[in-house]
Structure formats: structure tokens, C-alpha cells
Amino acid sequence: MSPEFTVADGVAEAFPQLRIHLIAAASLRNGEPWPKAAAAMDELEAEAAQGAWTALDAEDPRIATWHAAYRAFGTNPKRMRPSVEALQRRLAKSGRLPRITPAVDAYNLVSVRFGVPAGAFDLAALEPRVDIRFAADGDGFTPLGEPDVREAPKPGEVVYAQGAEVLTRHWNHRDADATKVTAATTRAVFVFDSVGDAAREAVDAAAERLKELLSEGAAVTDHRVLTAADRTVRLDAEGPQ
Incomplete structure (x- = not known):
């Protein structure tokens, strides 16, 4: 299957500087170690411990643009934080990032390192x-890690969705349980979001860095970018046959 991703007209009009990277990967070996990715995670945590890495503050354009976007669609970013801000705060407080699976760890690492949301x-x-x-109205969402919970997203918040099933809430605050990447996942699409030109360099660099990390345990089959001008892309999720 080659899925199509589309930015709705209203979202493109409300956020004309949006830039979304979509990276498809196949032959994912997500149940075995990725030593290079693990070493990069250890390096970031060491930098945090030494004070060489610090979390971005709310005035940094990479965070400030998301706070403004959340407020624009009716979400309080102090209560429902953009995923990158939540991860950075977690690392700053505990000195560690979660270890889930190599692919998830890789995109979390890149998100924190470059200051852009990932999923x-x-x-x-x-x-x-x-x-x-x-x-x-009528949309439904089951949060990651809570398969028995059912939420009704507030009309007007930005979401990823397939039909009436919501895959992310508050754009990138939280993912859905049904589409999560697990150790058994063999094909996945990785996402980096930005909503301001000030984050363009960072989001582009983050996508390239993730492709480097994915090369250790997967085959990247496609990489596309959604913008307000180019609102629809179809991803090659299979690669050469």
C-alpha cells in the first residue's frame, strides 16, 4: 500500500508556513539492537548531564511557533505540550529519555536533538x-498505551486522521494506540512537523539525521515533504520489488 497524506485546505490557510516531512521505511528490524542509535542516545544524555545540552525555552522560535499554533486552534500549550517540548523537559528533569524500541528511540532522539516534533x-x-x-464532531481517539480509553477530540484542534479515527491529538501532542510502532512493526512512516520558517532548517536537518539512523535497521523507501502549497503526497511504502 502507498498511503496518501493530505493537508486540508483550512489547515494550510491557517498555518501557511507548515512543513511536514514524511519518511517511509520497510524491512524494519525493530526487535533487535541498533548500536549506533543507542550510542547517539547515550551521547545526548551525557551532554545533558554535563550541561552541554539544555532544553529549549518557550522563547525559542521552534517552541514559540508551536505554542502559537496550539493557541490558534484552542489548545493550552502549558497543559497539552507539543511532543518535543514534553520530551525535552523530561530529559532535562530526569537525565534520560525513554527506551521503547530502536526506531521509536531514534525519532525521539532526533526530535530532542533538533527541537522539532516527531512521530x-x-x-x-x-x-x-x-x-x-x-x-x-463524531471523531474518536484512543490514546497510546490506553486501548480501553475513548476520547472525543475538541472540534477545531488539528489532528492526523483516517476517516473519523483520529491518529494524533493536538497535532502532535499524543499518538493513537492502534497505529503505534512496536517491535513487531516491519513498515512505518516517520513524521516531523514544523509551522514556522524559523524551524525550517531544523526540521529539514532532523529528517536527514533520522534517515541516517534508520539505515542501521531499516530500508528508507521514500521521503516526501508536505507544505501549504503542496498539500498532497503519496508515499512509496514498499520500495523496489
Whole structure:
């Protein structure tokens, strides 16, 4: 399957500087160690311990643009933080990032290192079309790690969705349980979001760095970029046959 990702007209109009990287990977070996990615994680944690790395403050454009975006669609970013800010605060407080699976650890590492939100979907759980749109009445969401919980996203917040099933809440605050990347995932799409030109260099660099890390345990089959001008892309999720 080659899924199509589309930015709704209203979202593109509200956030004309949005830039979303989509990286498809196949032959994912997510149940075995990735030593290079693990070493990069250890290095970042060592920098945090030594004070060589510090979390971005709310005035940094990479965070400030997300705070402004969240407020624009009715979410309080102090209560529901953009994923990158939550991860950075976690590392600053505890000195460690979570270890989940190598692929998830890799995109979390890159998110924190470059200061841009990241996520991923198991391609086997995706339908042919995913929309980045405003939530609407009738949408439903099951949070990551809480398969028995059902939420109704607030109409107007930006979400990734397939049909009425929401895959992320508050754009990138939290992912859905059904599409999570696990040790058994063999094909996935990785996502980096930005909403301001000030983050363009960082989000582009983050995507390239993740591809380097993925090369240790997967085959990157495609890499596309969504913008307000180019609102639809179809990802090659299979690669050469």
C-alpha cells in the first residue's frame, strides 16, 4: 500500500508556513539492537548531564511557533505540550529519555536533538488516506498505551486522521494506540512537523539525521515533504520489488 497524506485546505490557510516531512521505511528490524542509535542516545544524555545540552525555552522560535499554533486552534500549550517540548523537559528533569524500541528511540532522539516534533505510524495499521485536518464532531481517539480509553477530540484542534479515527491529538501532542510502532512493526512512516520558517532548517536537518539512523535497521523507501502549497503526497511504502 502507498498511503496518501493530505493537508486540508483550512489547515494550510491557517498555518501557511507548515512543513511536514514524511519518511517511509520497510524491512524494519525493530526487535533487535541498533548500536549506533543507542550510542547517539547515550551521547545526548551525557551532554545533558554535563550541561552541554539544555532544553529549549518557550522563547525559542521552534517552541514559540508551536505554542502559537496550539493557541490558534484552542489548545493550552502549558497543559497539552507539543511532543518535543514534553520530551525535552523530561530529559532535562530526569537525565534520560525513554527506551521503547530502536526506531521509536531514534525519532525521539532526533526530535530532542533538533527541537522539532516527531512521530510515527505503523503502515500496516494505516488506511489508504491520512488527512491533516481540523477535528470534527463524531471523531474518536484512543490514546497510546490506553486501548480501553475513548476520547472525543475538541472540534477545531488539528489532528492526523483516517476517516473519523483520529491518529494524533493536538497535532502532535499524543499518538493513537492502534497505529503505534512496536517491535513487531516491519513498515512505518516517520513524521516531523514544523509551522514556522524559523524551524525550517531544523526540521529539514532532523529528517536527514533520522534517515541516517534508520539505515542501521531499516530500508528508507521514500521521503516526501508536505507544505501549504503542496498539500498532497503519496508515499512509496514498499520500495523496489
